[in-house]
Amino acid sequence: MDRALFESLSREHLIEIVLAQSQMIEQLTKRVEDLEARLGGPPKTPGNSSIPPSLGRKPSDEASPKPKGGRRRKGHKGGYRALHPHPTRRLAFNARCCPHCQGDVSQAPQWLCQAYDHIDIPAVEPVVTRIHLHGGCCPGCGGRFKASPPAQMPPGSPFGENLRALVIYLRYTQGIGFERLARLLQDLFGLAISEGALTNMLGAAGQAFAAQSGRIRTQLLSHDTLACDETGLRVGKRNFWMWVFHHRDSAVFLADPNRSKRVPEAFLAGHRPDFWLSDRYGAQKGFAAKGHQFCLAHLIRDAQFAVDAGDACFAPALIGLFKRACRIGRRRTLFTDRQLAFYHKKFVKKLSELLAKRPIQTEGIKLQKAIGKIRGSLFLFITNRALEPTNNESERSLRPCVTFRKITNGFRTAWGANLYADIRSVIETARRRAIPPLQAIRLTLNAQPLPIKTA
Numbered sequence: 032m033d034r035a036l037f038e039s040l041s042r043e044h045l046i047e048i049v050l051a052q053s054q055m056i057e058q059l060t061k062r063v064e065d066l067e068a069r070l071g072g073p074p075k076t077p078g079n080s081s082i083p084p085s086l087g088r089k090p091s092d093e094a095s096p097k098p099k100g101g102r103r104r105k106g107h108k109g110g111y112r113a114l115h116p117h118p119t120r121r122l123a124f125n126a127r128c129c130p131h132c133q134g135d136v137s138q139a140p141q142w143l144c145q146a147y148d149h150i151d152i153p154a155v156e157p158v159v160t161r162i163h164l165h166g167g168c169c170p171g172c173g174g175r176f177k178a179s180p181p182a183q184m185p186p187g188s189p190f191g192e193n194l195r196a197l198v199i200y201l202r203y204t205q206g207i208g209f210e211r212l213a214r215l216l217q218d219l220f221g222l223a224i225s226e227g228a229l230t231n232m233l234g235a236a237g238q239a240f241a242a243q244s245g246r247i248r249t250q251l252l253s254h255d256t257l258a259c260d261e262t263g264l265r266v267g268k269r270n271f272w273m274w275v276f277h278h279r280d281s282a283v284f285l286a287d288p289n290r291s292k293r294v295p296e297a298f299l300a301g302h303r304p305d306f307w308l309s310d311r312y313g314a315q316k317g318f319a320a321k322g323h324q325f326c327l328a329h330l331i332r333d334a335q336f337a338v339d340a341g342d343a344c345f346a347p348a349l350i351g352l353f354k355r356a357c358r359i360g361r362r363r364t365l366f367t368d369r370q371l372a373f374y375h376k377k378f379v380k381k382l383s384e385l386l387a388k389r390p391i392q393t394e395g396i397k398l399q400k401a402i403g404k405i406r407g408s409l410f411l412f413i414t415n416r417a418l419e420p421t422n423n424e425s426e427r428s429l430r431p432c433v434t435f436r437k438i439t440n441g442f443r444t445a446w447g448a449n450l451y452a453d454i455r456s457v458i459e460t461a462r463r464r465a466i467p468p469l470q471a472i473r474l475t476l477n478a479q480p481l482p483i484k485t486a
Contacts, residue, residue, distance in 0.1 A: 072394070073339035079332050081310075083433075115148050157194075157222045160184060188235065190224075195232055196472040202233065203454045204431075204468055206438035233450065236476060240453035243475040244283060247460050250483075251281040252299070256417040258308035259315055260425035261290060262433055265441030266448045273432045273452065274298075275425055275459075278417075280483055282428055282459040286448035290314055306411065306418055309425075311401075324411045326422035327353045334398060342395030345388050349402065352381055353409075360412050360420035368414070375413040382406060428459055457481070 073079065077087040127137050162184055166177030180186055190198075198216075201207045207215065209226040216222045224232075251257070257278050264271040264286060274285040274294055287294045292314045299318060307319035310329045317323075331353050337346035359366075359374050366374070386403050390396050402409075412418035432455060442448045461471030464484055471481055 073336065075336070077332075079336035079339055081329060081332065085433075112148070114146065115150075118148065155220055157220050188232070190228075190232060192473060192476055194222075195236060195476060196469055198229060198232055199236060199454065199472050200469050202229075203435070203451060204458060206435050208439065234446075237446075237450050237453070239475050239478060240450065240457055242478065243481070244453040244456040246480050247281050247456055248283045248298075251276060251278060251283055252302050252304075254278040254281075254417075255305040256308070256415075257304045257306075257318075258419070258422060258425050259295060260309065260422055260429060261294075261312075262429045262436075264432070264436060264448060266445055267441075267443055271445075271448060273429065273448075275428045277425065277428060277459075277463075280460070280463045282456060282463065284432070284452040284455040284459070286445070286452040288445075292317070306415060308418055308422055310422055311405070322411045322415075323408045324415075324418045324420075325405055325408050326420075327357055327409070328421040328423055330402070330409075333401075337392070337394040337398045340392060340394035342390055342392040342398070344390040344392070345385060345395045345399050346390075348385055348388075349398070352378065352385065356410060356413065357420045363413075363416055371414050375410055378410045378413065382409065431455065431459075 075082055077084045125137065125141050128134060129136050162180060164178045164180060166175065168175055184191075198212065201212055201215070202209075209229050212229060213224055213226055216224050257276055259274065259276045261272045261274045264273045266286070266288075269288060271286055271288050272290045272294070274287060276283050276285075276295070276298055283298070285294060285298060295315065295318055303318060303320040305319065305321045306324060307315075307322075308324045308326070309315035310326045331350055334346040334350045334353070338350070356378050359371075363371060382402075383406075386399060386406065388399070390399055412420045432451075435451070442451065457471055457475050458468050460481055461468055464481060466474075466481060466484075474481060
């Protein structure tokens, strides 16, 4: 500050400046202490946070020590391939001569001694059907006429249903790029298809998959319980998000540039399920009419971080409580509703006892405060058999999307991302309904709904 300006200030003004600077110094000192404490804390890993396993660093595995005496360990019993339940054909052979004395045994009684399979595939070649439509002039009126094309082979795209289903399967389940896919079709089938023709083939299937995804969404919204999650997606030069909404036999994927509540609101379109399962992300909250179940797996990892940070009062006991609750959830079929109600009351009481503790470590205090806010949304699954204790099924549904993203580095256009979301909806729903993916793709291309197999 300039000396003349300093001398011109009043005593009260100078005191205000000193107090303001003291307050700023106190705030900066506290911030430095917080940053130093965070720097000295445990690192975030997939085991104690929501960091994906692909970003975790695994320790180097030391070479296993050699067995004492230099002797090799005894190997395990060998396995064998099971016989095919429905062989294409069966061949039976009888022995003609004895391998010991070379005597004739063709007329002697014989029984089955060994059975094995020989597996091969026929040479794969495309079936090309040339269509000739004949016509002429009507002798009655003189007008020209031409034969009608067959319904299964209309003019236009020369590619049939099975070929289109195979291309969609290879592209969106195996993650094969267009260049490699064109080369694969040429090498395996002797079929030359350009990358542009492959793109047009996928584009022509978009309407059928959008319609099938709409039917799945209608079935999904008929359930009283829904679960959701999301993962990152790259579309062009923008960050998108791949959302999944599912319950048991149905799953719908959405590609959207937003990660806000607007996406679930648009998907639900005013529908409010009774129960909702998700993690604690804010955009996934507030859609259940009766109760929201939070994922215990995420909370166990958060508690593990508090343990790594030094909390020994609250977090270790919370991990044990949640793991016991998950075990009860996996074994709910063994208990009656009355027994499950007893377990629910027991876990709620135990949680109240844990929340009464007073941890002194910072991460333990933060964790206890967070658990206290959501204590009513932790054990709903015990008495509600339609709910799961964790949101792992959502993450398993999103895993193929993550793999596809890493293989392809994303999509060039939003159209491609939306088509992929519709195809993933069909394939994931087919998996839950025990339908082979190729069959599900064929049903979709033929505008047929995916059947729901009853037990």
